Amino acid sequence: MKILVIIPCYNESENIAKVVRRLRETCPAADYVVVNDCSTDKSVQVLKAEGCNYLDLPVNLGIGGGVQCGYRYAVEHGYDVTVQMDGDGQHDPAYLQAVIAPVLAGHLDMCIGSRFITKEGFQTSFMRRVGIRFLSSLLHVLTGCKVLDVTSGYRACGKALTARFAQCYAQDYPEPEAILRAVCEGYKVGEVPVVMAERQGGKSSINALKSVYYMVKVSLSLVIYRLCFTKKDKRRNEA
Template sequence: MNTPAKILVIIPCYNEEATIVDTVERLRATCPEVDFLVINDCSTDRSAELLERHHYPHLDLPVNLGIGGGVQCGYRYARANGYDVAVQMDGDGQHDPAYLSAVVEPVLAGRYDMCIGSRFITRQGFQTSFMRRVGIRFLSWLIHLLCGHRVQDVTSGFRATNARLTAYFADHYASDYPEPEAILSATLAGFRVGEAPVIMQERQGGVSSIRSFKSAYYMIKVSLSLIIDRLAIRKTKR
């Protein structure tokens, strides 16, 4: 990316010892012009040791906040340090930094306040399991029902935000499984949310926070949270 804009890549990290070094090194080799910050969310493996050994810019959280709380720390850092764009990129190797410009450029061009890297536009690369795709389509339908805006890859953690939305998320961000809720809250707050095609890879190591029997719990919890969020905003506007 040939731009004078200040860009921060936020990399949440929880027990990613198998992938965090490769993730950071790929980012540095592909996009040397951007800054990055790893948010170590009380990892119990060697992640903290590796971050220290390689002298990567990082925050060691004193308590485990979950993915939402960790990313929100990154948004607060981006706001405090005057970044033009904040990018969330997972530490498990799924997100290819070669597509960083794909999610950043629509934000810099002013088309979107948040651009989400979507694996479902061109349907290339890793498409996740059939059951997860069903769940993602359901959440996409639910968000469209609640706010009238369609996003295909609602659980994608590869996304870029401009300074205004970064500041909003620094104060308003779901703490548990935030990706779908962030789309709803940003849209209802009047921000423009869109997608750009990216190719993702399968998780390169570690364990997903959504697995086996927990997937049903995830769907129920997120669906209820989205509905409650919508009702709360409607009540506030009255």
């Protein structure tokens, strides 16, 4: 089984070398590709100096577009399982096998590494936890699927879902929307416990004001997508 770890990177010069080194040491059998999304810091120089396998995007596509490039890369190179892992050092590659195991076994099409099952390690800020709980409840209402850590970027996908995401993937803040799309299209989604760390360096792109914008935008997007999918499914059944 060929496994590819997709690492999106935007201004992660302080973290990306350590992330890649730790992944290489912990999971030498897994391949990886760093997707540099037009970083304005020294990320590219670091990637070159480390001899990393990376894609250097010609224009900034945002997190969704960057991850989708990784999925396209996986399809073109025939990978069986893809794993998303953030470039800021929060995701521990020691849990990679636990995240991919349900996908390899055929139990899930997408398995999410969740910090909220055992509640160990870094739990993020109080306000973000409130927002995540709200989005988790909203997704449960819309799909019937219960996922606690809906914004976790630590997730594995099987070959079929990888191919689907290579064709179509949410752009701005894609983690909750990707879950909704997968469940609505009949893919099996679940989660396993992982322990995450706090960002190892640099600065998050999501501040307090953006968190409010994120909540409103993603909530509306989830509801609209679910309504559109329901109408499309109804037309298909009538035909």
